[in-house]
Amino acid sequence: MLDLKAQLKLALENIVPPETEVVIQDTPADKPGDYGSPVAFLLAKALKQNPAQIAKDLAAKVILPSGVARAEAVGPYLNFFVDQSAFVQNIISSVYTPSSKNQKVIIEHTSVNPNKEWHVGHIRGALIGDTLGRIYRAAGYNVEIQNYIDDTGRQAAESQFAIKHYNAVWDGKQKYDHWLGELYVRLHKDFDFKKKTPEAQALEPAIAEVIHALERGELRNEIETVVKSQLETAYSLGIEYDLLTWESDVVHAGLVQQALEIFADRLEQPTEGKYAGTKGVDLSSFVPGLEEPFKVLVRGNGTFVYETKDIAYHYWKFGLFEGLEFSNFAKQPSGKYLYTSAPKGELHPDGQSFAHANQVINVIDSRQWLAQIVVKAGLSLISDGTYAKYHHHLANETVLLEGETMSGRKGITVSADEVIAEAIEQALEFMKAMIPSPANPETLAPIVGIGALKFTVLKTTPERQINFRWDTTLSREGDTAVKIQYAHARARKIAREYTAKGYSGTPDFSSLSELELGVLKTVAKYSEVLTLCTRDKSAHPMCAYALELAGAFNGYYNHKDANGKSDTSVLHAPEGLREARLAVVTRVADAIKEALGVLGIDAPEEM
RNA sequence: GCACUUGUAGCUCAGCUGGAUAGAGCGUCUGACUACGGAUCAGAAGGCCAGGGGUUCGAAUCCCUUCAAGUGCACCA
Known part of the structure; x- marks a missing residue:
């Protein structure tokens, strides 16, 4: 009975020509009836009849589902009156129980760079992702929430570099991610990397060395400390995850190599021009009118850009190959365990099983739009391209702070x-x-x-x-x-x-x-x-x-x-x-x- | 320049796979049983749904176009 409108829709579909789109809506408060349909309008043209007359005919013809007392034409609309007593008892005694969709939905959200505290903008994406997870679970889907840890990125490297550069020592009093965030802001105050000042340029070799250390996984403990501190913020909002996926693990486990084996021969390989020697994809069918439709995925020196790792990650999400290993990371406030990808873990820790999604939803702010298009392009290269259809970028807009754009680098933020x-x-x-x-x-x-x-x-x-x-x-x-x-x-x-x-x-x-x-x-x-x-x-x-x-x-x-x-x-x-x-x-x-x-x-x- | 998102009441927003008189909250103005909890409720006022064109029996909703705001267009991540 909770789906009475669906039953009414079926009842009408039985008596109208096939392929007629039947809409059931709530009647306006001052109109007779409980539910109604404007379906007579659709039939009026084909039958060359007055819709009011058609509505009358349908009212006489429709076989009412149980719980509906009668049907009546109200002008051109066909309205239904529920059997009040039956309806009331039915709603009171029934609880909504979704049918299992037998579908696994992987929702990726949060994915905050592990180099500073969350600010209010991060709250939005995390809440949207968390709530979407609850919604899909409530609707009968099997849901897996993943939080991507970009531990080999420039931001993580800069914060780790700042610790060394300033000989900073955490006193254990301030929340760790805040402490680290302050060092990051300080670094950018002292050096203008964007303008490439000589002083900033002079630091590049040292920062590059930190990036390499991160890639080798040598600073895993340091990054874990940041992540754990950030997770405290999530927990205070009642947000929990199923899996942390680390970028360094995606790389070390050979996911990018496996992905390349699948799609390398479908990539374009320019032999002349500025992209000679690289491999990449043509985005023009995804985004018409791009000034530069070619997107490099494999650089001339054989290394991968960020999006290539993301494509590999998504191949893995869809279960195209295995490779990642996992371990138990922490017990969350609800008692549910949080797992993490790990260099030396196991395929099924505590019997858990990850990836193999039917549908992937990425809650990532709208500024990452093009990067997500690249992922979609990567997915469209393989199989018959259908994977791209099951990849959704939920592009949430940004949060302004009292009308101003926030900047983590400049420290113009309010912490979560x-x-x-x-x-x-x-x-x-x-x-x-x-x-x-x-x-x-x-x-x-x-x-x-x-x-x-x-x-x-x-x-x-x-x-x-x-x-x-x-x-x-x-x-x-x-x-x-x-x-x-x-x-x-x-x-x-x-x-x-x-x-x-x-x-x-x-x-x-x-x-x-x-x-x-x-x-x-x-x-x-x-x-x-x-x-x-x-x-x-x-x-x-x-x-x-x-x-x-x-x-x-x-x-x-x-x-x-x-x-x-x-x-x-x-x-x-x-x-x-x-x-x-x-x-x-x-x-x-x-x-x-x-x-x-x-x-x-x-x-x-x-x- | 090109692309994506947004433009609805004084303000903040719903409504957008076309359907009955465009709905809320805040603010303004009136009211509510001798309170099963007034952190509530009822009512009034307030709209050329950014502008223009088109499709349709019917457009806030679909299409085209103009304008305004935000964002994105690296062999960075």
């Missing part, structure tokens, strides 16, 4: 840890101002504060650039997680009171009204919203839905009759109606908790 601490602190102050002595502020403040932060970041579509502002991003007013958490707590309170008063009785669902039906219709939308989220690969429809649920419940809770008297009280209702309303309220609370859960936001029982 600072934002998280502030979100919790503000929630605590707010709570104390409202309730003189709140019950358990220390546990509640993170739930409310981080919930507000997460919701604010997630409710906007990923492709829109957002602006971080201290005064609005942590807000708990209006369309925020707090309203949703509050609605949930309020509903739970009613159930607790019911028990405390020692009530009992048999629910009489026939005594319920349109009001309860309306609330439960919102509950019934859950699976539809989940599908929308996976289709669009975005969490923001779930945010809107959670708000809609809270709004539906709060509206119901506060509803008044024509005389201005509350007419939806549970506890003051006569036995029978009382139990039926309690069942509705409990079902709504469950739905709110479920929706928030998919967003990674806790729903406290009381607040």
